[in-house]
Amino acid sequence: MKRGIITALVIILAIAGIVLVLTNNKKKNAAKTAIVAQGSGAISVRTSVIEKQAINLDFSANGTFAPNQELNFLSENAGRVTKIYVEEGDRVTKGQSLARVDAEILNTDKETAEANLQNAVRDEARYSSSFKTGGVTQQQLDQARLMVQNAKLRLQSTQRKVSDANIKSPINGIVNKKYIEVGAFVNAQGTQMFELVDVSKLKLKVSVNESQVANLKVGDQVQIKSNVFPTDDYVGKITFIAAKADASLNFPIEIMVENNKKNTIKAGMYGTAIFKFPGQAPTLTIPRGSFVGSVSSNQIFVLGEGNKAVLRKVVAGRILGENVEILDGLKEGETVIISGQINLIDGTPVAPVK
Structure with a gap:
C-alpha cells in the first residue's frame, strides 16, 4: 500500500514539473516575439523605413578540384604482359608506350x-x-x-x-596507379591496367543558388584560391553551368583552372571561387522576414494612417542574402512591418516598437 502511494506521488510531482516547464516556455516565447497586447488593444510590431540601398552581388563558393581528364585504361586484347615501361608517378605523353602484351x-x-x-x-x-x-x-x-x-x-x-600489343597512352598526364606486373595475364574483356590523370588543368566544382547563377555565364573569369596555398592567386574560367538544379536546389558549376603555379594543386584538394561583379544601382530592398508566410506569397504589411497594418501586394525580385529586392508595389520612405505579422490582418491597429 505504501509503495503505491509513493508511486502516485512521484507521478503527480512529475506531471506538475512538466506543466511548470511548459508554462515557463510559453511565457519566454511570448516575450521573444515582442507581440504584447497594449491597453488600447494594438499589437506590438517592429517596423523599418524603406530606402534604396546599393546591392553587392559578390559572393564566394567552396568546392573541390578534379582532374581535367581521368582515365582508367583497360586492355583490349588477351595476352601476357611482357614489358612495362612506366611506373606510378611518371609523366607520360599521348601516344607513349606504357606496356607490351605478348x-x-x-x-x-x-x-x-x-x-x-x-x-x-x-x-x-x-x-x-x-x-x-x-x-x-x-x-x-x-x-x-x-x-x-x-x-x-x-x-x-x-x-x-x-x-595494339604496344599499350599506348591516349592522353597527356601522370600514371596515378599501375594495376599490372610483368607476367600478368590480361583478357579481352577489359583488365584494368593503368589509371591516368591530367592535372595540368583542374576543374573546380562548386554549387550556387538560383539568385547567384542568374548573374553567371560560361566564359566568365573567376578568382580562385587554394586552401593549402593561400598566397597563390589563380584565375579560372567558367566552362559549365548546369541547366537543372540538383536535389538541394543548387546549380553545379565547373571552373577550369590552369595548374601552372610553383605550388602544384592536387586533384581532390579544396578550393574557393570568388565571384566579383560591377557595382549595382541602388534599389529598394526589405528584410526577408517581412513577407507574410514566405517570399513567394508576395504579400507584406505596411504601416498605414492611424498606425494600422495595411496588407500590400508587391512584386519580389532577387533574394540577396537576408534581404529581398522589391520591383513594384512599394515606394521609398514607406514603413514596412518586419515582425509580428502572424497576429495581423488588414486594418489591425499596431503599436511600433523601437
Whole structure:
C-alpha cells in the first residue's frame, strides 16, 4: 500500500514539473516575439523605413578540384604482359608506350589473314578469266569479289590488334596507379591496367543558388584560391553551368583552372571561387522576414494612417542574402512591418516598437 502511494506521488510531482516547464516556455516565447497586447488593444510590431540601398552581388563558393581528364585504361586484347615501361608517378605523353602484351597468338592470326587474302585474290582472278569465256556466272564472280573484300577487312582487324600489343597512352598526364606486373595475364574483356590523370588543368566544382547563377555565364573569369596555398592567386574560367538544379536546389558549376603555379594543386584538394561583379544601382530592398508566410506569397504589411497594418501586394525580385529586392508595389520612405505579422490582418491597429 505504501509503495503505491509513493508511486502516485512521484507521478503527480512529475506531471506538475512538466506543466511548470511548459508554462515557463510559453511565457519566454511570448516575450521573444515582442507581440504584447497594449491597453488600447494594438499589437506590438517592429517596423523599418524603406530606402534604396546599393546591392553587392559578390559572393564566394567552396568546392573541390578534379582532374581535367581521368582515365582508367583497360586492355583490349588477351595476352601476357611482357614489358612495362612506366611506373606510378611518371609523366607520360599521348601516344607513349606504357606496356607490351605478348602478341604471339596475334601474329599467327595476322599471318593466317594474309594467306586467306592471297587465296581470295587468286580465286577472283580465275573467276574473272572464266567469266569472260562463259565458264562461271556473274553471281559466282560477285561472290569471289566479296570474299576478297572480307579477307581485306579481317587482315586490317588483325593488323590493328598486333599494333595494339604496344599499350599506348591516349592522353597527356601522370600514371596515378599501375594495376599490372610483368607476367600478368590480361583478357579481352577489359583488365584494368593503368589509371591516368591530367592535372595540368583542374576543374573546380562548386554549387550556387538560383539568385547567384542568374548573374553567371560560361566564359566568365573567376578568382580562385587554394586552401593549402593561400598566397597563390589563380584565375579560372567558367566552362559549365548546369541547366537543372540538383536535389538541394543548387546549380553545379565547373571552373577550369590552369595548374601552372610553383605550388602544384592536387586533384581532390579544396578550393574557393570568388565571384566579383560591377557595382549595382541602388534599389529598394526589405528584410526577408517581412513577407507574410514566405517570399513567394508576395504579400507584406505596411504601416498605414492611424498606425494600422495595411496588407500590400508587391512584386519580389532577387533574394540577396537576408534581404529581398522589391520591383513594384512599394515606394521609398514607406514603413514596412518586419515582425509580428502572424497576429495581423488588414486594418489591425499596431503599436511600433523601437
